[in-house]
Amino acid sequence: QQQVKQSPQSLIVQKGGISIINCAYENTAFDYFPWYQQFPGKGPALLIAIRPDVSEKKEGRFTISFNKSAKQFSLHIMDSQPGDSATYFCAGIKAAGNKLTFGGGTRVLVKP
Amino acid sequence: DTGVSQDPRHKITKRGQNVTFRCDPISEHNRLYWYRQTLGQGPEFLTYFQNEAQLEKSRLLSDRFSAERPKGSFSTLEIQRTEQGDSAMYLCASSYEGRHTDTQYFGPGTRLTVL
Numbered sequence: 001q002q003q004v005k006q007s008p009q010s011l012i013v014q015k016g017g018i019s020i021i022n023c024a025y026e027n028t029a030f031d032y033f034p035w036y037q038q039f040p041g042k043g044p045a046l047l048i049a050i051r052p053d054v055s056e057k058k059e060g061r062f063t064i065s066f067n068k069s070a071k072q073f074s075l076h077i078m079d080s081q082p083g084d085s086a087t088y089f090c091a092g093i094k095a096a097g098n099k100l101t102f103g104g105g106t107r108v109l110v111k112p
Numbered sequence: 113d114t115g116v117s118q119d120p121r122h123k124i125t126k127r128g129q130n131v132t133f134r135c136d137p138i139s140e141h142n143r144l145y146w147y148r149q150t151l152g153q154g155p156e157f158l159t160y161f162q163n164e165a166q167l168e169k170s171r172l173l174s175d176r177f178s179a180e181r182p183k184g185s186f187s188t189l190e191i192q193r194t195e196q197g198d199s200a201m202y203l204c205a206s207s208y209e210g211r212h213t214d215t216q217y218f219g220p221g222t223r224l225t226v227l
Binding site: 004006034036041042043044045046049089091098099100101102103104105 | 116118145147152153154155156157160167168170203205215216217218219220221223
């Protein structure tokens with residue numbers, strides 16, 4: 001059962017453009033939603049995270065928008081750079097954190 | 113802080129052999145997690161420990177898989193009688209309960225190839 005659905009599977013964006021990745025979750029017990037960035041051959045690295053009592057969180061060029069009623073959240077990468085080319089995973093986790101439930105991933109390619 | 117480390121980084125084995133992986137978490141972290149990631153997919157939870165106690169195991173963790181965390185420090189994941197379907201990246205993560213509980217930090221992974 002895929003509890004976190006992520007789209008698109010891949011996207012190509014020009015340098016300086018905006019990358020947008022969307023996620024939808026089913027489990028209303030989730031109360032923390034991190035995004036991870038993964039480069040080939042490496043483990044996922046925490047990028048930014050949000051709790052459902054906040055509608056938006058911004059850190060540098062990365063912004064999470066959260067819609068609790070729709071059970072959807074998205075990652076926006078502003079001014080995309082070639083170094084942002086990676087696979088991005090959204091995830092959800094319940095209170096008192098045990099297991100992360102990941103989306104299927106989005107492979108982002110930023111063309112110079 | 114050296115981060116989460118895993119050893120080996122790569123393992124190639126023949127079907128039917130046993131393999132063991134090691135994970136060293138961030139030193140003050142009391143929770144340790146194992147995930148499995150196949151090509152093009154997100155990581156899937158296998159099991160987790162709080163200190164030395166194994167608190168949850170996924171149905172993905174068949175009888176051939178066993179994990180330990182003696183003394184609540186490093187952890188090992190053993191796969192017995194490996195099958196080609198076990199080929200994947202095995203990721204370890206750690207976190208600290210009570211502070212930033214939800215933030216799990218991942219190691220670089222062990223890539224297993226079963227021939």
